[in-house]
Amino acid sequence: MNKDNFTMLCDFYELTMANGYFKNGFYKRTTYFDVFFRNVPDNGGFAIAAGLDQIIEYIKELHFSAEDIEFLRSKKIFDEEFLEYLKDFRFTGDIYAVPEGTPVFPHEPVLTVKAPAIEAQLIETYILLAINHQSLIATKANRIVRAANGRTVLEFGSRRAQGADGAVIGARAAYIGGCAGTACTLTDFKYGVPAGGTMAHSWVQMFDTEYDAFRTYCEIYPDNAVLLVDTYNTLKSGVPNAIKAFKEVLVPKGITNFGIRLDSGDISYLSKKARKMLDEAGLQCCKIVASNSLDEYLIRDLMMQEAKIDTFGVGERLITAKSAPVFGGVYKLAAVEDEQGNIIPKIKISENTAKITNPHYKKLYRFYDNESGKALADELCVYDETIDSTKPHTIFDPDAIWKTKTLTNYTARELHVTVFKNGELVYKQPSLYEIRIYCAEQLETLWDEVKRFENPHTYYVDLSKKLWDIKNALLEKSKDGKDLK
Template sequence: MLNKRFVDYDNMSLLTDLYELTMAQVYFEKGLNKTAVFNFFIRPTNKRNYFLFTGLDLLIDYLLNIKFTEEDLEFLRSTGKFKEDFLNYLKDFKFTGNLYAVDEGEIVFANEPIVQVEAPIIQAQIIETFLINTLQISILVGTKALRCYSVASDKILIDFGLRRAHGTDAGMIAARSSYIAGFSGTSNVLAGKIFGIPIYGTMAHSFVMAHESEEKAFENFASVYPENTIFLVDTYDTIEGVKNAIKVAKKKGIRIKGIRIDSGDLLALSREARKLLDINGFRDAIIFASGGINEYKIKELVDKKAPIDGYGVGTELVTSADLPYLDCAYKLVEYDGKPKMKLSTKKMTVPYKKQLYRVFKNEKILKDIVSHFDEHIEDGVKMLKLYIKDGELVRNTPSLHEIREKTLINFKTLPDTFKSITQHMTINPEISPRLIKITEDLRKSIKSGG
C-alpha cells in the first residue's frame, strides 16, 4: 500500500468537483441514495492500440481513507451551499461500496469497463473526480512507457521526467507507472522512498561548468563515486568529453561505469564513443543517451543498432506528449437495480453492471467480451476482480515489483500485430449477445417513452 505521507489524505475528499457535492445534497434530501453502478472506460483513439492499466493501488488507498474533517466541513459550511443535515451526514462519510477492477499491469483496450464502482450513489459520485484524475495519468504514462519498452529491445530505460511532469503528483505517478511498464528505475528520489523504485542519476552540465575544466569535474566526481560514475560528456564537445573521461579513469586507475550523451547526433556520437572506450580498454562502460527521447527515437536508434545501452526518458514520457490526455469516462449504468443509458448518438453507453472476459488462444489474447455481470462466458477469463467489498479490502494488492513482473508476462500475450507504435490496429471488445439484446430492448422502451 501507498505510504500515506505522499498526499494529505485529510484533504482528499474535497479534491472533487463542486457538483458532486451539490448533487449529493439533492440525493440526500430526496432520499435517493440507492445503489448505483458506474463504469470507467477509455474511449478509442487512433494513437494507441492498447493501454496499460495502472493506478489502482492509488485509487484503493483513496477509497479506504476518504473522510471529511471538521475543517473540510467548515469550509463547505462557509460556501452557503450546504445545510446542516447534509454536513452531518458527511461527518460520518466513508466508502462502503464495492470496487471491481482489472488487476494493475493488465493490457486493456478502449470501450472496456476496466473499473466498476457499485455503491450508494452519493459515494459513487463524490469519488468520481479523484478516480478519473488518478487513473487517467497513471494509464497515460504507463501506456507511453510500455510503448518505449516494446521497442527498446534489452536496453535499460530510466524515468528522467520529474522536472517536466505536470506537478508533484504527476512526477510520482510517472515514476510508478513507468516502473510497472518495464522501466528499470527513476531519477525521482521521493519515488524511491515511497514506492521502493530503484533510483539512478548521473551528473548535470552545471556540475561540469562549475569546475575550471571538464577534466577536473570528472576527477572530483569519480573520486567520490569511484565505482559508480557515469560521465556526462557533452557539455562542451562530446568526443572531447569521452576522451576526458578516459583520461581521468586511466589517471585514477578506476573503471568507467558509463558515459551519458544528452545532445547531438546520438547514433554517430555513440558509435564514435564506443570505439574510443573499446580501444582504451573500457569495454564494460555503458553508453547512456538522453534528451528528447521517446519511443519513436528509441526504435530508430535500436533499428540502426546504435551502441546505446540505456535511455533516460523524460518530458515525452511524463507528459505523454503525442497524446497528453485520454478521453476516458465514468458512466452510470445501473441505479437502484434498473439499467441506465444515455441516448446522445455520439456517446451512447452500454447499460448494466458488467463483467469483462478475455479469451486466449495459444497464450495470446484472442478477444475480449463485455457481458452482463451475471453471465458466464465459456473459455473466458474474468478480468474484473472484486477488490473492495462493502468498503473493506478483500483482495490483496501485489507489490510494485510483482505488478511489474506480471505486466511483462501480460505483454507477451498481446499479439505482435498490436504492438506497432505507428500502425493503428486494436482489439474492439465484443458485446455479448445477451447484453446486446437487453440493451436494444431498453433503448426501444426509452425511445417509446416507456
C-alpha cells in the same frame, strides 16, 4: 509519511448532486458506475491499467473533516442535514477492477463502483484522476520500452512533470510500464523504484577543468561512474577526458562498470563516434547512456540507425506523455437498483454512436488460446452470466453481428477482482514489483499486431448476446423519444 486526504478533490458538482440526492431520497439507491475509455493515446492498440493503488489509499482515507464541512457550509447552498450526514460519510460500497498492469481496451470497464448514489458520485473525480494519470504514463512508458527493444530505459522527467505527484507517482507508473528505474529519489523512497543518477553539467563546470571533474567523480564513485561528456565539446574534449579518467582511475582497479552520457547534439552520430573512440581505447565495457528529449519515435529511429546506445534516459516526453498527454477515462452510470433490489440497466445515448455506453452491471472476460497462450478477445457479459471454458463459445462483433467466431480449446479468465466489499478492503495489493512482472507477462499474451505503433490491429471487445439484447432494447426504447429513461 502523512496521508493526504483527497476527499475534497472532487468536482463541485459531485457535491451539489449529492446534496440533491440526499434531499430527494435517491442517496439510498444503489448505483453502478463504470470507468472506461474510448481511445488509446497515440492511436495505440491497448492501454495498461494503473492507478488502483492510489484509489485504495483514497477510499481508505475518505472522510470530511470539520474544516471541510465548515467550508461547504460557507457556500450557503447545502442543507444542514446533508452537512450533518457528511460528518460520518464513509465509503460503504463495492469496487471491482482489473489489477494494475493489465492491458485493457476501449469500452471495457477498467473499474466498476457499486454504491449508494452519493458515495458513487463523490468519488468520481478522484477515481478518474488516478486511473487517467497512472494509465497514461504506464501506457506511454511501455511504448518507449517496446521501442528500446530490450535496452534499458530509465525515467528522468521529474523537473518537467506536471506537479509533484506527476513526478513521484508518474515514475511509479513508468516502472509498471517497464522502465528499469528513475532519477526521482522520492519514488525510490516511497515505492522502491530503483533511483540512480550521477552528475549534471554544473558538476563539470564547478571544476577548473573537465578532466578534474571526471577524475574526481571516478575517485568518489568508482563503482558507478557515468560521466556527462557534453558540457564543452563531446568528441573533442568530453570523450577523451572521460577515457583518460577511466584509464587512470578505474581500469587499474579492474573496474568495468562505468559509462558516459550524451545529453545534446546528434545522438546517433555522437554515439557511434564515441563508441569507436572508447573501443579503440580498449574500453569496450564502457556503456553509453543517451538522454535528450527522447520518446518512442526517436528511440525507434535511433535503433534503426544502429546508434550505439545501451541505456536511454527519458524525461519530459515520458513524464508528461507529451505526444498525447490525456487519458480519456470516463465514469458513466450503468445501472440503478429499484426499491425491490432489481438492477435496472441505464444507458447514455449520443448522436455520436461511439459515445453510447454499454448498460448494466457487467463482468469482463478475456479468452486465451490454450495452444499459443495468446489473448483472443474480451467479452462483456451481464453480471449473472458465467462462461464455461469446457464448451465452445461463439463471440460476435457488436457492430457487425454477422461476424462471428466460435472459440474452442480456450481459457476464459474473469479480469475483475473484488477490491472493496461493503466498504471493506478485501483485495491483497501486490507489490509494485509484482505488478511490473504481471504487466510484462500479460503483454506476452498480446499478438505483436496489437502492439504495433502504427495502425495496430483492433483487439475484439465483444458483448454477450444477453448484454447486446439489453443494450438494443434500451436503444429502441429511446428512439420513440417519449420515454427517456
